[in-house]
Amino acid sequence: MSVETKQAAYTLVFDPSTGGESYTISELQKALEKGSEDEKVAAMKHILVMMLDGNPLPELLMHIIRFVMPSKNKKLKKLLYFYWEIVPKMDEEGKLRHEMILVCNAIQHDLQHPNEYIRGNTLRFLTKLHEPELLEQMVPSVLACLEYRHAYVRKYAILAVQSIHKVSEHLIPDANEIVYKFLEDELDPICKRNAFIGVAELDRENALKYLEENIVSIEKIDPLLQSVFVEFIRKDANLTPSLKDQYIALLMELLNATTYDDVVLETALALALLTSNSTILNASVSKLTDLADRVSDNNVKLIVLDRVQDINSANPGTLEERTLDILRLLNSEDLDVRSKALDISLDLISSRNAEDVIQLLKKELQITVTNNEKENAMKYRQLLIKAIRSIAIKFSEMAESVISLLLEFIGDLNSVATCGVISFVKDVIEKYPQQRSVILTQLLGALENVKSAKAYRGALWILGEYSESSSEIQASWKHLRTSIGEVPIVQSEMRKLNKNEEENKEESKDETTKSSGPVILPDGTYATESAFGNENVSKKITASEKEERPPLRRFILGGDFYTAAILASTVVKLVLKFDKVSKDKHVMNALKSEGLLILVSIIRAGQSSLVERKIDEDSADRLMTAISILMDENDPNEKPSERSLLELAFIDATRESFKNQLSLSKRANLRRSVKDVVKNADTIETAISFRQFTHSNVGAIEKDTVEEDLNQAIHGDASDFAAKQASSKLKKIVPLTGFSDPVYAEAYITNNQFDVVLEVLLVNQTKDTLKNLHVQFATLGDLKIIDKPPSTNIVPHGFHRITITVKVSSADTGVIFGNIIYDGGHGEDARYVILNDVHIDIMDYIKPSVTSDERFRTMWNEFEWENKISVKSDLPSLHTYLEELTRGTNMGVLTPQESLGEEDCRFLSCNLYAKSSFGEDALANLCIEMDSNTHQVIGYVRIRSKGQGLALSLGDRVALIAKQSNKIKLSRV
Structure with missing residues (x-):
């Protein structure tokens, strides 16, 4: 829809035949002429759906006037007015069609109908009519309905008067006086609300006059009228700054007096738009938090919290006093509400309220x-x-x-x-x-x-x-020693096992089972049993015994040798630090020997059958490296340079790396904290506006965010619309058949949020009329065809357009295929034209997003589908490939820019994240390097998602990037 042109908003009609049969024109005419009331209702629904798909069906107009318009069936009459909304009322020359004279007479009769609901429905239809020639004859009847006894008729009559005046002012030249008089005399609250909306649009002075007359009792009037008062004040305050202070005082009075939730919400938002005074903003937010705490609907709570967050973003640092009020919403059981309340409160924390919040x-x-x-x-x-x-x-x-x-x-x-x-x-x-x-x-x-x-x-x-001081190092070492338990690990565990076996044997002497305890030799002596050859040793330990083990011992015997490798690094660090801070050689030698005993014991345990998983090669190498370092500590010939390198690797480098990580995180937090301040800050060159020096008719001085949100919801983002218009439509046209086929077909594809619309153009390239031609579509993937276009006849070299809507339920790759069928000649079978496949581009549904490192790791471990793609590209640098990857997959880079290295780096690793329009998460890890021999970018891209389709689809996009970057360039012919 164009942002510039105002179009009528048509009523949507449910299509009962989702995959059902289609009707020809003759069948619809027959159903309208000779069918029962129920058959006519069904036929009218099909007609409305076909017309909304773009087929005007001019052949049915007289049949509907003759056989549907005289009916007194309420369902049929309602569908009839839907039909009058969308039927073309002008001919090719732009003049009113003659048949519409009959329609005008029928509408006038309905405007005088004794049933108030028929009158109201007819008046509501007139608000959607934009032809002055039709409206001119109905003005007297509409004005007469303003005095009808039923409020249902009057509330639509006043809206019809406003609409007719907008279409053409000369039809009701005194509309503003009529509406204002109606407002003063009316008693029904809904009618008064509609009338005040009309007065506000037609005559601002009269609206201001009526508002001044009701200021005294504004808290006692109906909430519907209070809401439109607030809306009028919000719009008028920006247009007339001289009245802004009075408007703000009036809204504050209304905010404190009203007891209606919708009025509280609108009044608080209006105050937040009109002023940046901290006292008024705090009062508004206090009312909003009370509202969110009082209502039970979680959606309302989230909406109110979003508005509070917008107020805080526009006025940073003014809502600190409301922090604890917002945290009252932690009483809600909904996790989203709690998370939103915590996010807002963290932005409001200061040194004054930090302790209370904690x-x-x-x-x-x-x-x-x-x-x-x-x-x-x-x-x-x-x-x-x-x-x-x-x-x-x-x-x-x-x-x-x-x-x-x-x-x-x-x-x-x-x-x-x-x-x-x-x-x-x-x-x-x-x-x-x-x-x-x-x-x-x-x-x-x-x-x-x-x-x-x-x-x-x-x-x-x-x-x-x-652990810096001697006492701290010894305390840490004591904990490690306690957490490891008795060493050597293998011997102590075997001793426990043998003891348990002996106890079990004494308790069950009567049972003859296979010996699982100590092995008895023929001479009656016990044989020594090794844990390295017994595969069932680890199965003899009960779950309770495993839980009673110290932490490190439990991890090691459970097969977690990465923790053992970290322990080895910690042991080396503690020994190196103790050597620097203490000269006690006896304690130093004790630490080294005990450290060697622990590490050797872990390696021996990892090679035995006591552990659930054998030690891996990487962990074993790290343990052996730590053992060799501890052994070299006793070497008197160790050079100072070797010692300094060792301290650099184990003491200085890791600390410095962690400091850099913290500084990057701090800079990112600072950027986020000042973002709102910068967004709402005025530049030095901004002119100061003095209210006393401005005229009363000055233009809008502030943005009305409520109106902006409403316009964006109706028309969409203007920038997006301009971008869509700038891109050529020819790029979105897909040929479905060839030029040599008897029927040429092409489709213009439009991607909306959750559906794909195919506008198909059919061209008859033969000299014969193609009879009973219809197009059949089917889908592959998470797609569903909503429309089934009716069959039609196409004259020689004639054109025909159909519209197909396809619902999309996930971001998986989807394919639409089909064929065209039409009748053959005399006695011949039906003829077919196979259509080309249409592939749905999932990139329209993938958007770059941001998540925390903890959540990324959690999802990476949870998602079971992984697609690993090899990378081999001729692009000049690693950063260039990363840019191509983000552009081709619509994924956002989570790794900070500072961690990606220089532009000419030899190695690059980063995480990427995207979210689909359907809430699906897509994770990716890029690990690439520049081959020093071939100067190619090589490596891997690993993609993970909860579903298989999304991982495969993004993998295809990654492969497409490689194909595009490795094209063969022709140097000469």
Whole structure:
């Protein structure tokens, strides 16, 4: 629809035959002429659907006038007025068709009908009529309906008067006086509302006069009239700045007095548009939060919270006082409402209210721990931990108490939440060095309750990086030693197994089973049993015994040797640091020897059958590297340069890398925080507007965001429309048949949000009339044909247009195929023309999006479908390929720009994310390098999604990028 041209909004009619039969013109004429009332109703529905598809059906106009218009059936009469809305009323010369004179007479009779509902329906139809020649004869009847006894008729009559005046002012020249008099005399609230809307549009002075007369009792009048008053004030205040202060005072009075939810919402939004005064904005937001807290509909809560967020974005720093009011919505059971309330509140946190917010979130966190069985309790707990974490990082005085709280509950949290707590501890301990000693002590006390291996690895990194003094290093080492348990691991575990077997044997002496305990030799002595050859050893441990093990021992025997590799790195760091801060050789030698014993014991356990999975090669290499480093520590001939390189690798480099990561995150947060301020800030060159120096008829000085949202919902985005117009329509035309076929067909494809519209042009290229021609379409994929076009006859070299609507339910690749069928000659079979396939471009439904790193990793682990594509491209650089990939797949890059390296880098790895219009998530990981020999971009793109189709479709797009970039260039012929 064009943004410039106003078009009538037609009433949509449900098509009962979704995949059903089609009717010819003669069949429809017969149904209208000789059918029963029900058959006529069905025929009228088919006629309306066919006309809305673009077929005007002029042959049926007289049949409908003769056989449908005289009917008294209410359903048929309602469908008849739908027909009058869309039927062409002008001939080819632009003059009124003669048949419409009969229609005018019928409409006039209905305007005088004794049934008020028929009168009201007819008046409502007149508001959609835009032909002055038709409306001119009906003006007296419409004016007479203004005094009808039923309010149902009067409410549509006043709208009809406004509509007729808009179409042509000379038809009702005194419309403004008529509408104002009607407004003063009317008592029905709906009629008064419609009348005031008309007065506001036709005569602003009369509307202002009526508003002044009702200011005193504005809180007592009907809420419908209050709403239109607010709308008029919002529009008029921007046009007449001299009255703005009075309007704001009036709206504040109405906001405090009204008890109607819809009026509260509209009044608060109007005040937010008209002023930036912090007192008024806080009062408005207070009313909005009360409204959101009071209503039970979660959709209303989300809408109100969106409006509060818009107010905060337009006026940064003015709503701090309302933070706790917004957090009252955490009482809602809906997770989306809670998440929205937390997001808004985090933008309002300051040093004055941070402590109160933390206390409130602590209580909510304790409630989630006690009510763990509730639905979405874990997700809500993660939201609370994330919010507490962001507040504590921003305000250092809160960090210590927050960490103690979170570490206290760490045993009750799930894996994701525990990782979030450990990540938070890492951020705080780096940002606030003065609190490191206290935080390390609290962390060591809570680690025995950690059940997540991923979180424990993060804690090991903290212990290795931030244990600085001798006492801290020894405390950390003591915890590691306790967490490993008795070493060597293999011997101690076998000893426990043998002990359990002996106890079980004594309890079950009467049972003769195969010996699973110690092996007895023929001479009566016990044989030594090795854990390296017994495959059933690990199965003898019960689940309760596994849970009673210390954390590190449990992880290692469970087969998690990546945690063991992190432990080896931590051991090396602690030994290197202790050597720098202490000269006690006895303790140093004890640490080295005990570290060697632990690491060797882990390797031996990884090679035995005690563990659920054998040790992998990478982890074994890292453990052996740590062992060799500890062994070299005893080498007196070690060079200082070797020592400095070792300290650089294990002590300095990792800390520096983490600092850079934090600085990047801090810069990203700063950019997000100032984005709203920059968006609403005025430049230095902006002229200052003095209200006293402006005229009363000055143009609009502020944007009316309510009207902008309404226009965008009706017409769409003007910039998008201009872009669509700028792109040639020829690019969207797909030929369905060849020029040599008897019927040439081409389709113009339009992609909307959830459907695809094919406007098909059919051309008869023969010298014969093609009879009973119809087009059949079918689909492959998540597509559904909505329309089934009727059969038709096409004259020699004639044209025919049909419209096909295809519903799209997912972003998978879809194919539309079909054929054209028409009757053959005398005694010949029907003839077919096969159509070319139409492939639906999924890129119209894929949009780049942003998500957090934690959510990306969670989805990456959850999604089961992966498509791995090899990359081999002749593009000049890795960044060029990344740009081509994002352009071709519509995916957004999640990795920060600073982490992508320089333009001429040799290696590049990043994550990408996109979301479809249907809510489907698409993840991708790009890992490429520049081949030094061939100077080609090589590597892999891994795509993951919940469904197979989306992963395959995006993989095809990646392969298409490679084909386009590797085209053979012809140098000479």
